[in-house]
Amino acid sequence: MFPSNFARVLTRAWLVALFFGIFCGSLLPFSEALRFYVASNDKKCLKEEIHKNVVLTGEYEFSDSVGHTTTVHVSDTRGHTLYNRENFPEARGKFAFTADEYDIFEICFQMHGPTHQQKINREVNLVLKHGVEAKNYEDLAKAEKLKPLEVELRRLEDLSDSIVQDFAYMRQREEEMRDTNESTNSRVLYLSIFSMLCLLGLATWQVLYLRRYFKSKKLID
Template structure:
């Protein structure tokens, strides 16, 4: 496989990018969730097409209510952060309006990049005086490392899921055995009880 093939294949099989348009009604809040991995840089950017006289605030928090980013005003902004552990972050846009009967949607464009996509290799190349081919090789190198990291993480998740499934299967098996033993014990006790009862009533010898 030559370098040209790598240029074509790697970007096709790997892309860690989220870009969406959201329409938010005045005096409402709209949120969505995004996975973030440990020690992987994340860059977010949003732009509001038309405020319609409204005020838009954005907040990015994790499941422990730790704030990665918070801004109450502005029509566009760019932010970046890195998480200390794997988590799911909540990105929320809240639109506040001072109008009496606000009805217009506020269109918001939001883009979030992870890992290699979040790095600006042109700036890195300019700082290190790298040639265009060297910049692209650096990008491919980082991309390959990130692919390996993702594969290792997927393998770990698969192992954890398999272990969890085996543990659940064993518990179900032992619970089934316990249930059968209880039923047999109850049936045996019923037989002894009925036999004693019938003997007491002299219905059987």
């Protein structure tokens, strides 16, 4: 009797924890929406920091403007092109890629229009998703025939893995910064010792020089 009641309590506690996790996960921001304006024949770039092996997806949409085209270009700090779409008249599109290593990626929008006309500001709506946010769980559920609760469990599992990876990255950065601080402190210590030895040598040389000078002038014995 007691083991059965205890198992029921554990089951209820597990379900409460599960639904609490799902509720907390639903409160997290799963997309980053940006809205800005780009004038005709002008260019505006944004930068996004992405960790290694993380998927980044972007959906963009422009306000309608007759006779205007757009170029969208995505590159990393080494100048490698990850996405490039030039002079297209459509008002929307999307891109996706996986980061091979940690980097800061640049997303550029360039508007093309008639040069003899007055500049027109076109509105750009950009939605960026990365990591767990970029994963399509609807397609995953259809492919693996998962139930809604199983999909939420998979999403929470991926989210927890992402959080663990973020903490591991923060710990790695902390270790790197600590090593840099220790190296800097060691260099400062060595430089201080070297400076003290130089000052001590200069003071000794001055004493010996003045002693010889005063002896040559017969001011001291």
